Amino acid sequence: MTQDLKTRLDEATDRPTAFVPDLDHLLAAGRRRARSHFAVTIAGTVAAVAVAATAGAIALNQGGGSGPNVLPAPPAGQATSATPTTTTRCLDEAGQPSPKGADKWESMVTVKDKYGSSTVRRSAGQLAFCSEFSGKPTIVTQQVMLPRSSVWLMSVCRTDPSCTDIVTVFMGRLPANAVRVAVTPAGGGKPVDATTRKGFFAYRWIDVPDLSRPATARIYDSAGRELGHYRV
Amino acid sequence: MKTSAESEYVEFVTHHADRLCRTAYLLCGDWRRAEDATQEALIRLYRVWPRIQRKGGIGAYARKVVVSTTLDGLRPRSSREVVGGSTYFTATADPDDRIALAESRLVIVRALAQLPPRQRACVVLRYFDELSVDETAAALGCRPGTVKSQTTRALERLRAELAPSTLSDFAGHGG
Incomplete structure (x- = not known):
C-alpha cells in the first residue's frame, strides 16, 4: 500500500549523476579529525588531572594551612640519618590497586632517580604501573586513561623536610605507530626523551607544579610526525 | 587507522555514499546541502570506523550520522538565517500550476517540506530506506x-498535501 510512496521517493531522488565524494579529501579530513580529537581528548583529560594533582600538592605543601611546612621530627633517640622506608605502590589500568605480587611481574620499562623508581610491569595481559619511592606515598596519585594509552601522574612529596617539590611519574603504553615521547617538564627547557621499551614509555621528573607553565609530552611516529601531545 | 580498515572504509564509501546522499536530499531538499551533510557524516564515520567495525551495524550507524548531520544543518545558524519550510526546498515548477506540480518529481519533495523534520525523517527512513x-x-x-x-x-x-494525486491510499499505516 505504501509502494506508491516509495516509488515517488525513489523518483524524487533520481538524477543523472551519482554522488561520488572526493576520497582523497575525505581520508585527509578524516585523519585530521581523528588526530585533533585524539589531542583534544588527551589535553582535556590531562589538564583536569593536573589541576587535581596540583591542588592536592598545594594542600599537602601547606600542611593544613598553618605553621612551617616541615615533616614531623623523628622520635627521640632515633637517628635523623636513618634510611627511610621504601614503599612500592602498583595500580592497574583502571586505577585500582594491582593484585598482590604485581611488583614482581615482568618489567617492560623502568626509570629511576635518587628518590626511587617507576616501572611498567606486565603479566598475562594485565598491566601494573608501579612506583617505588622512599617514605610514604601521598594522596596525590592520579591516573589518566587515554585512547590506546594510559598516562600516570604519581606525584609524591619528597622525603626531605622542605617538602616543596613533587616527583611526577609519566608512564604508559605507547599509542599505535608511536616510537618516541619527548617531555618538556614544567618550567620549560629542552625536551627530554622518555624511556621507551617494548611498546611502553616512562619518565620521572621533579619540580614544583606550575599550571602557568605546563609540562608537555609530544608523541611521535618513526617518520617524526607528531601523533598527539599531553599537557600536564 | 590500519591500512586494511581504511581500505574497507573506502569500499564502504564508494558503495554507499550515493544512497546516503539521497536520504539526506529527502531530508533537506537541496542536493548541495545533502552532499555536504553526507560528506561531513562520512568524515565523522572515519574517526569511529575501527570501533564500529568491531561492533557491527556499519550501515545503520552511517545512516544515523547522516540523518543527524542533515537535520543539524536544517537548524538556523543565526537569527537572520531562515531554513526549512517549503521555501527552503528547491522547486523549479510554478507553484500555482498544480498540473505541472503534479507531474513534477518535486511534488513529493515539496510535500515533505511541509512536515516537521522528525516526521519527515520517519517517512524517509521507513519508506525510502525501508527500515x-x-x-x-x-x-x-x-x-x-x-x-x-x-x-x-x-x-x-502527506495525504492532505497530495490529495489531487494518486497517493490517497497510504495514510494510516504508521506501524
Missing part, C-alpha cells in the same frame, strides 16, 4: 512508539 520501526527508532534515537505516531501523523499530512 523497520525499530531500526528507524534506533536511527533517530527515539522509541518505536514515537516512530509509529510520527509516521502516522506524517502520512496523514
Whole structure:
C-alpha cells in the first residue's frame, strides 16, 4: 500500500549523476579529525588531572594551612640519618590497586632517580604501573586513561623536610605507530626523551607544579610526525 | 587507522555514499546541502570506523550520522538565517500550476517540506530506506512508539498535501 510512496521517493531522488565524494579529501579530513580529537581528548583529560594533582600538592605543601611546612621530627633517640622506608605502590589500568605480587611481574620499562623508581610491569595481559619511592606515598596519585594509552601522574612529596617539590611519574603504553615521547617538564627547557621499551614509555621528573607553565609530552611516529601531545 | 580498515572504509564509501546522499536530499531538499551533510557524516564515520567495525551495524550507524548531520544543518545558524519550510526546498515548477506540480518529481519533495523534520525523517527512513520501526527508532534515537505516531501523523499530512494525486491510499499505516 505504501509502494506508491516509495516509488515517488525513489523518483524524487533520481538524477543523472551519482554522488561520488572526493576520497582523497575525505581520508585527509578524516585523519585530521581523528588526530585533533585524539589531542583534544588527551589535553582535556590531562589538564583536569593536573589541576587535581596540583591542588592536592598545594594542600599537602601547606600542611593544613598553618605553621612551617616541615615533616614531623623523628622520635627521640632515633637517628635523623636513618634510611627511610621504601614503599612500592602498583595500580592497574583502571586505577585500582594491582593484585598482590604485581611488583614482581615482568618489567617492560623502568626509570629511576635518587628518590626511587617507576616501572611498567606486565603479566598475562594485565598491566601494573608501579612506583617505588622512599617514605610514604601521598594522596596525590592520579591516573589518566587515554585512547590506546594510559598516562600516570604519581606525584609524591619528597622525603626531605622542605617538602616543596613533587616527583611526577609519566608512564604508559605507547599509542599505535608511536616510537618516541619527548617531555618538556614544567618550567620549560629542552625536551627530554622518555624511556621507551617494548611498546611502553616512562619518565620521572621533579619540580614544583606550575599550571602557568605546563609540562608537555609530544608523541611521535618513526617518520617524526607528531601523533598527539599531553599537557600536564 | 590500519591500512586494511581504511581500505574497507573506502569500499564502504564508494558503495554507499550515493544512497546516503539521497536520504539526506529527502531530508533537506537541496542536493548541495545533502552532499555536504553526507560528506561531513562520512568524515565523522572515519574517526569511529575501527570501533564500529568491531561492533557491527556499519550501515545503520552511517545512516544515523547522516540523518543527524542533515537535520543539524536544517537548524538556523543565526537569527537572520531562515531554513526549512517549503521555501527552503528547491522547486523549479510554478507553484500555482498544480498540473505541472503534479507531474513534477518535486511534488513529493515539496510535500515533505511541509512536515516537521522528525516526521519527515520517519517517512524517509521507513519508506525510502525501508527500515523497520525499530531500526528507524534506533536511527533517530527515539522509541518505536514515537516512530509509529510520527509516521502516522506524517502520512496523514502527506495525504492532505497530495490529495489531487494518486497517493490517497497510504495514510494510516504508521506501524
